[in-house]
Amino acid sequence: MATDGSGALIICLLMGLVTLGTRLGGVFITSLVPLKPRVRGFIDGMSGAVLVAVIVPVALEADLAGRVALAATAVLMLLLGRPMPAIAAGIATAALLRATGLGG
Numbered sequence: 001m002a003t004d005g006s007g008a009l010i011i012c013l014l015m016g017l018v019t020l021g022t023r024l025g026g027v028f029i030t031s032l033v034p035l036k037p038r039v040r041g042f043i044d045g046m047s048g049a050v051l052v053a054v055i056v057p058v059a060l061e062a063d064l065a066g067r068v069a070l071a072a073t074a075v076l077m078l079l080l081g082r083p084m085p086a087i088a089a090g091i092a093t094a095a096l097l098r099a100t101g102l103g104g
Contacts, residue, residue, distance in 0.1 A: 065102070069094035 033039060059070050073090030080086060 065094045065097035068097060 030043070035043075055070065059067060062070065069090040072093045073086045076086035076089050077083060
């Protein structure tokens with residue numbers, strides 16, 4: 001499928017449907033499994049493992065702005081304990097550094 005014209009929009013909508021399907025499927029599957037402490041520990045650990053699997057390659061290949069943004073996100077996450085403000089600050093940091101030409 002071409003990404004010109006409406007192709008990009010169709011691809012984004014399909015990706016959204018796949019994401020929604022996996023989220024709903026995950027909720028359905030976990031409703032069938034009793035959440036004993038061992039299962040809950042696995043689920044809690046899995047989210048951190050996925051996050052690290054996404055972040056490490058980015059950190060290794062990122063420019064200066066990406067690395068500073070990653071550090072800002074990590075520090076705010078540790079201070080606030082809330083991911084959304086930390087992620088927003090990381091995005092803003094990268095955008096600011098790149099807009100000013102300091103991001104490498």
